[in-house]
Each structure stands twice: as structure tokens, then as C-alpha cells.
């Protein structure tokens with residue numbers, strides 16, 4: 001039954017693609033994902049903050065204004 005084998009292969013490939021996409025979505029943010037300058041005031045974001053808040057795009061001041069900043 002070659003048709004069934006083909007379909008099983010297809011489903012398997014689709015499953016792998018979904019798993020890879022899911023993995024990419026879940027990739028943890030790193031300091032490399034943090035912005036070098038604040039997108040709001042264009043102040044350089046300190047390395048310390050970029051490391052402390054991976055993926056951040058604002059300086060502490062702007063982030064605080066945007067939402068109540070809660071240090072972990």
C-alpha cells in the first residue's frame with residue numbers, strides 16, 4: 001500500500017515542520033535580542049539592562065512609564 005506510506009511520510013514531515021516552528025517560537029530571548037538604543041527616547045540602553053531584560057527595546061525610564069516595572 002504505497003499510498004498509505006506516502007501519506008504517513010507527509011504527515012511525519014508536517015509534524016516535524018510544526019515542531020521546528022514551535023521550537024523557534026520558544027527560543028529564549030538573549031542579550032542579542034535586546035535593542036542597543038531605546039525605541040522611545042533613543043538613549044543607549046546599558047549593557048547591564050540588556051542582559052537583565054533580554055529582548056528589551058526601551059530604557060528603564062521609558063519601560064517604567066509604559067508599565068510598572070517589576071524587577072524579578
Ligand SMILES: [Zn+2]
Nearest residue numbers: 038041059062
Ligand atoms: Zn527611553
